Amino acid sequence: MNYKHPITAPERLGGLVAGAPSSGGGIDIPVWYPATGAQVSTLTEDDASAVDKAVNAARRAFDGGPWPRLGVEARMQVLRRCQAIILAHADELARLECLNTGLLLRELKARHMVRAAYNFSFFADYIGQATGQRYDQATDYVTTVARDPVGVAALIAPWNAPVALASMKIAAALAFGNTCVVKPSEQTPLAVARLVELLQETLPEGVLNLVNGRGTVTGAALVAHKGVDLVSFTGGTETGRAIMSAAGQNLVPCTMELGGKSANIITESADLDRALDGALLGIFSNNGQQCLAGSRILVHRSIMDEFMGRFVERAEHLRVGDPTADDTELGPLASAPHRDRVLGFADIARADGGSVMTGAARREDLGRGYFVAPTAVRACSNADRVAQNEIFGPFATFLPFDTNDEAVAIANDTAFGLVAYVWSDDLPTVMQITDGLRAGVLWVNTPMMRELRAPFGGYGASGVGREGGAACENFYTEQKTITIPRRPVPLRALGQNN
Template structure:
C-alpha cells in the first residue's frame, strides 16, 4: 500500500496574518483527511472571529500601503517572482494537493500546479498592457477613465482544485492593487496553506492573508466583515446563494463561479476518435470532480451504438489506484460524504429509462479510501435527476438524439449553464450550435481549455460574473471618471454686481 509522503512537518495552520503563520486558535478542531486512506493527516483549529478580524485588518493596512501605488513594472516583477517560487515548489505542492484531494498526482503536477504559476505570469503580463478610456468629443474637455483597486477582497477557494483556482483569485486581486484574505475549503486546505506561506517570501507583509475554518463560521464572518470590500467564491450553487446574499447585505460586489451540468454534444459528423477521447477526458479527469465536466453526453443516433460501446469499454479499462501512483487515472473521491453522494445517483434495477452500463459501486480491491468505479448510464428522460442534479464525480450519463434541434433542447434543458461541448467536422453545424447553446463557454472540437484572456463564467445556476483578464479587471477595480478643461473656462459669475 502506498503511503502519502507529506513533505516536512505540516503546521496546523489556523491563519497566516501579516506574514506570520498562526497554529494556535480557540476554534474547534477540523480534521483534514487523506481520501486515499481515510486517515486524518492533521487537525486544524478553526480561525474564529478574532483571527478573521486580525486578517482583515492586516489586509486593510497593506492596501493602504505602497503596493497599489507601486510602478506597474515593480508589481509585475513581484508577480513573476511568485510564479517562479511556485515552479520551484512544484513537487512539494503537488504532493500536498494530492494527499488532500485524491486527484492523481500527474494531473495535479502537470495541470494544476502549472496553472497556478501561469496565473501569476498571466496577470503580470495583463497589467502591463491594459489601457484606459479617453473621451475628447467635447471640444472644451478631455475626459478619461481611471481604474483603481477596490480594497480588501475576501476569496473563498473550492476543495476540488484548491491551488489552481485559489491562486487565480489571489493573482487577480493583487495584480490590480488590492489586498486579500483567502479562506480555503475546510476539506482541502493544505495546498493553499503552503502556497500562501510561499508567497510571504516575496510579497509585502499583509498583502495576502489566510484563515482556515468552516464556511458557516469563518467564511460567514469574513464575507460579512465591514472592512471587506468585495467577495469572490468558487464552489457549490447552494453555498453561492448564501454567500451572495450575505455580500449583498453589505452592498459588496461578488462573483460566483458555481455548479455545472454540462452537455457534450457529439454529432454524426464528429471526428469519432477525437470526440471519444475528449468525452472520456471531460468527465473522468480530476476524478470527475470539476464544475466544467462534460457529464451529460448527447450522441446522435447514427453513431450512438458504436460510441457507447467504445466509451463503456474505455471507462471499464481506466486504471483506479492510489493518487500518487504514476499510472493512476482515477483516484479516490475527496471525502466519504461525497462518495455516498455520488453513489446515491446509481440507478436501481427497476428504474424506467435508465440503464447502468458500467461501474455504480465502490471499487473492489481497496480496504480503505473513497474509491468508486467509473460509472456510465444511459438515460432516456432529460428530466431524470441524473441529468438535472450536479453529481460531481466520475459519472457519465449518455442520451441519444436524432436532430440538431433535439440536441439543443436537451443541452439547454437544465438550470445550469456553465460549459457546452460540441463535436462536428461541419462548420455550419458548429456555428449554429455555438449560437443556440445557453452557456457561458462553448468548446468546439476540443476538450477542456482555458483562455485566461476571455471570461470564464456561467448562466443560470452556474454563477454570476466571470474570471479572466478583462473580467477580473472590471471586478477588482472601480472606475473613476476625470474631466479636465482644455482651456480656461468662461463661467457665469453668479452674484457678481
C-alpha cells in the same frame, strides 16, 4: 494497498495574518487523505475574531501600505517573483495537494502547479500592456478614465482544484493593487496554506492573509465583514446564493463561479475516435470532480449504441488507484460522504427508469480509500434527476437526440450554463449548435482549454460575473473619470449684481 510515494503533511494547520500564524479560536477539524481514509493533519478553525484580525490586517495594508500605491512595473516584478516561487516549490505543493484531494500527483505537477505559476505571469503581462481611456470629443475638455484598486478582497477557493483556482483569484486581485484574505475549503487546506506562506517572502506585510474553516463559520464571518470590499467565490450553487445574500447586505460586489451540468454533444459528423477520447477526459479527468465536466453526453441516435459501447469498454479499463503512481488514471473521490452521495445517484437513476451500464460501486479492493468504479448510466429523459443534478464525480449520463435542434434544446434544458462541448467536423453543424447553446464557454472538438485572455463564467445557476484578463480588471478595479478643461471656461457668476 501499497502507495508508491508516501506524503507527509504538517501535524497542525492554522491561519496566517500579516505573515504570522493566527490563533484560530475555533474547533479542530480533521484533514483526510482520500486514498487511504487516514487522517493526515488537523486544522484549527478560524472563528469570527480570527477572521476580524485577518480582514483588519488586509485593511491596514490597503489603506496605509505600499502595495496599492506601487507602480505597475514594480508590481509586475513581484508577480513574476511569485511565479518563480511556485515553480521552485511545485513538487512540494503538488504533493500536499495530492494528500488532501486525492488528485493524481502526475497531473498536479504537470498541469495544476504550472497553471498556478502561469496565473501570476499572465497578470503581470496583462497589467504591463493595459491601456487607459481618453475622450477628446468635447471641444473644451479632455476626459480620462483611471482605475483604482477596490480594496480588501475575500477569495474563497473550492476543494476540487485548490491551488490552481485559488492562485487565479490571488494573482488577479494582487495584480490590480488589492489586498486579500484567502479561505480554502476546510477539506483541502494544505497546499493553499503553504502557497500563502511561501508568497509572504515577496509581498508586503498584510497583503495576503489566510483563514481556515467551514463555510458556515469562517466563510460566513468573512463575507459579512464590513471591512471586505469584494468577494470572489468558486464552489457550489447553494453556497454561492448564501454568499451573495450576505455580501449584498454590505453592497459588496461578487463574482461567482458555481456548478454545472454541461452537455457534451456528439453529432453524426464527429470524428468518433476523438470524440470518445474527449468524452472520457471530459467526465473522468480530475477524478470526475470538476464543474467543467461534460457530465451529460448527448449522442445522435444513429451512433448511440456504438458510442456508448465503446465508452463503457474504455471506462471499465481505466486504471483506478494510487494517485501517486504514474500509471493511475482515476484516483479517489474527495471524501467518504461525497463518495456515498455519488454512488447514491445510481439508485436514483434506476428509480427514474434509467439503466446503469457500468460502475456504480465502491472499489473495495483498493482498501479504505474513497474509490469508486467509473460509472455510466443511460437516462430515460433529460428530466431524470441524473440529468439535472450536478453529481460531481466520475458519473456520465447518456441521452440520445435526433436533430441538432433537439440537441440544443436538451443541452439548454437545465438550471446551469457553465460550459458545453460540441463534436462535429461539419462547419454548418458547429455553427448551428454553438449559436443556440446558452453556456458561458463552448469547446468545439476539444476537451477543456482555458484561455485566460477570454472571459470565463456561466449562465443561470452556474454563476455571476466572469474571470479572465479584462473581466478581472473590471471586477478588481474601480473606474474613476477625470475631466479637465483645455483652457479656462466661462462660468456664470451667480450672486453678482447686474
